[in-house]
Amino acid sequence: MHFATLVSGSSGNATVVGHKNRNFLIDCGLSLKALQQNLALLNISASEIEGIIITHEHNDHIKGIGPVARKLKIPVYATAGIWEEMTPSLGKIAEEQKVIISDSFSCAGLNVQVFPTSHDSRESYGFKIHGPAGSQEKTLGIATDTGVITEDMNRYLRGCDALIVEANHDEERLWNGRYPWYLKKRISGNRGHLANKQLAEGLLEWIQGNTERIVLAHLSEENNTPQLALSTVLKILKNSTIAKDNPDLRLRVAPRYTPHELIVLGED
Template sequence: MRLCSIASGSSGNCIYVGSDTTHLLVDTGISGKKVEFGLNSLDLTTGDLDGILVTHEHSDHIKGLGVVARKCGVPIYATAGTIRAMEDSGSLGKMPEGIFHEVIPDQDCPIGDLTVHPFRISHDAAEPVAYRIGQGKREVGIATDMGVYDDYIVENLKGLDALLLEANHDVNMLQVGKYPYYLKRRILGDKGHLSNETAGQLLCQLLHDNMKQILLGHLSRENNYEALAYETVCAEVTMGDNPYKAKDFRIDVAHRDTASEVVEV
C-alpha cells in the first residue's frame, strides 16, 4: 500500500491511498489540474482512479470533485448526509447519474483489493467521517477536521501502519490572531479542528512499535506553520504518558501545495 498527501491544509486537501491495482483519493479540495499534476508525480492519472472518498462537504475538501468525477466517471463514496449536502449546495455542478455511492459509518466498504472503513468524527458538517483503509494486515488512516477525539476515535485509529493526522492550529496564534471571535470559537469548539497540542496528545494513544510514519496535515495558513506543528506534536509525544519518544518514529508535515514523499506500508 502507498499513502501520499497531494495537498493538505486549510486551503485544500487531497490524499492518495492505493495498492498496485486499486487507486483512491480521499477528498479533492484542489483544482482538477492540481489533482492531475499530483497523480502524475505518482505515475498515475485521474483515469486510473477507482474511487474518491469524501470526508465532508466543505469546499476545501470538494473543490475539484465535480471536475474530476465528470472527466473520468470515477465513483464518489460518501455518507448519505454528505451526499445530500453536496447535492443541495449545487457547488459540484451537474453530476452523472449513479456516480454517488453511500458509505455507512462503522461498516467496511470493499473497493478493489482495498477495504475502506469510515468512522464518525466531530465537525460542523452534515455527516462527516474519517477513513481507515486496509489491504490485508496493512492499514493507513486519514483523520482530519475533528474538534475533539474520544475513545471511539482512538479505537478506530489503533494499530495503523501509517497515519495522516490533523494538526490544524496553534492555540495561542489563533487566540491573538485576526480571525473574528465567532470563527475562533468555531475552530476551538467541539466541532472545529484539532490543535497541535491535542494532535500530539491523541498520537500518544496511537503509537506502537510497528507504526512506520505519521504525517501531520490540514495546517491552518494563518494560525500555524510547519515547524511549530512539528515541534509541538513531538514535544507532546516525548513528554506524554507513553513509552516512546518522538525520535522513535518518522514524523513529517504534509505540505500545503506540494506532494509529500510516498509512504510505503
C-alpha cells in the same frame, strides 16, 4: 499499500491511497489540472484513480469532485447525508457514479472502515484503510476536521501502521491572532479543528509498536507553521515512552499545495 497527501489545508484537501496501480482519492479539494500535476509528481496517472471517498461536504474537500468525476468517470463515495448537502454544488454526476456508504466498503481492492469525527458540517468522517490481505496487512488511519478526539477515533486509529491526522493550529497563536472572535470560537470549539497539543495527546493513545509513519495535516496558514506543529508534537511524544519504545517512528508535515513523497507500507 501506498499513500500521500496531494494538497492539505483550508485551501484544499486530497489524499491518494492505493496499492500497485490501483488508487483512490480521499477528498477532492483541488482542480482537475492540479490533481493531474500532483499525481504526476508521484508517477501516478489520473487514469489509475478508481474512486473518490468524501470525508464531509466543506468546500475545501469537495470543490474538484464535479470536474474530476466527470472526466475520469469514476464513482464518488459518501454517506447519504453528505450526498444531500453536496449534490447542489457538484454539477451533473451520473446516478451510477453516486455510491452511498455507511460503515465499511471496498474501493480499488482495499477495505475502508468509516467512523464519525466531530465537526461543524452536516456529517463528517474519518477512515481506516486496510492494505491488501496477506501476511503484511497494513492499516492507514485518516482523520482531519474534528474539534475533539472522539472515542471512535481512539478505537479506529489506535495501532494503525500510519496516520494522517490534523494538527490545525497552535492555541496561543489562534487566540492572540487577528481572526474575529466568532471564528476563534468556531475553530477551537468541539466541532472545529484540532490544536497541535490536542493532536499530540491523541497520538499518545494511538501510536503502538507497529506505528511507522505520522503525517500532520490540515495546518492553518494563519495560526500554525510546519515547524511549530512538528516541534509541539515531538516535544510531547519525547516526554512519553513512545520515543524509547518506537525509535523508528517518522513524522512529517503535509505540504499545502504539493504532495509529500509516496509512503509505502509493507509490500505495495
